[in-house]
Amino acid sequence: MTQHLVISAVGKDQPGIVNSLSRSIFETQCNIIDSRMAVLGGEFAIILMVSGEASAISRLTTLLAEAAEELGLAITTKTTNARQATPALLPYTIEAVALDNPGIVYQLASFLSSREINIENLTTKSYAAAHTGTPMFALTITVGIPTDQKINALREAFTEFCDELNIDITFKPAKGQ
Secondary structure, three states: OEEEEEEEEEEOOOOOHHHHHHHHHHHHOOOEEEEEEEOOOOEOOOOEEEEEEEHHHHHHHHHHHHHHHHHEEEEEEEEOOOOOOOOOOOEEEEHHHHHHOHHHHHHHHHHHHHHOEEEEEEEEEEOOOOOOOOOEEEEEEEEEOOOOOOOOHHHHHHHHHHHHHEEEEEEEEEOOO
């Protein structure tokens, strides 16, 4: 029977981390289903979902412990189930850009949460604006909107909310979902 395992690892950024983790997954005949990785400051962070037979997952957790020791990583694992499709949710993408200041993620997440909208993926980035060097903040969110919500009314309310916060947004159906 196929099992699923979520793996998260954080440690000092160095060459070879992805190679070591993916080798352990390959050697146990597990399969990477989904993954995200990034360098944040001087740290490398990765989260993966893998699948495999129960014995392979068990061997993998042993190899991951060895990799953690070898590479100086903090690795955690958690068994999970494959995600079930939710036809009652419409996938939308929100992109936002604003002057960088604390609370942007919280304010947008609060708006969405108060309307039972599920955040499924969120990425952020701070950067300096071209020419002026002004600190800027960019965010991309993929959400699942319940089908009983009126999209035009939601888009209008969200746009008004963001205008009050001086956040420029786009709100459009997600592609390839």
